[in-house]
Amino acid sequence: MAQRIDIQDLLIWAFRHQSVETAAGADPDALTVYWAVLALPVPHATVIRRFAREARRPDWHAAHTRCVSLDGVRRSRRLYTEWVRALVVLQRTLEGALGRFTVTGPSLDDQPWLRERLRA
Numbered sequence: 001m002a003q004r005i006d007i008q009d010l011l012i013w014a015f016r017h018q019s020v021e022t023a024a025g026a027d028p029d030a031l032t033v034y035w036a037v038l039a040l041p042v043p044h045a046t047v048i049r050r051f052a053r054e055a056r057r058p059d060w061h062a063a064h065t066r067c068v069s070l071d072g073v074r075r076s077r078r079l080y081t082e083w084v085r086a087l088v089v090l091q092r093t094l095e096g097a098l099g100r101f102t103v104t105g106p107s108l109d110d111q112p113w114l115r116e117r118l119r120a
Helices: 007-017 028-038 042-054 072-096 112-119
Strands: 003-004 101-104
Touching: 003 007, 007 028, 007 042, 007 072, 007 101, 028 042, 028 072, 042 072, 072 101
Parallel strands: 003 101
Antiparallel strands: none
């Protein structure tokens, strides 16, 4: 039976733990993930690979400084939204395509700042 894994964890496994971009003899599932990521438009593939290697997600919060750049906040939020949407595309692309894993998620809101604003 295939192991259930969240798409973000799968990407971290493939890019960070399997080093699929540079390692010879990477796991076949890691190679499938790699090629699915490369099939994304270049800006999305670049973002996915970067954050998978770093084992983190983009920060959408405003900088905690005295002066907050509205343009900077917009860029951060746009990056986060595009990253989540790329995760959704990858999860759907990889669904049923892996031998060891069943891909789930992402269970992330693509605009969490809207929900936080409603709570305030």
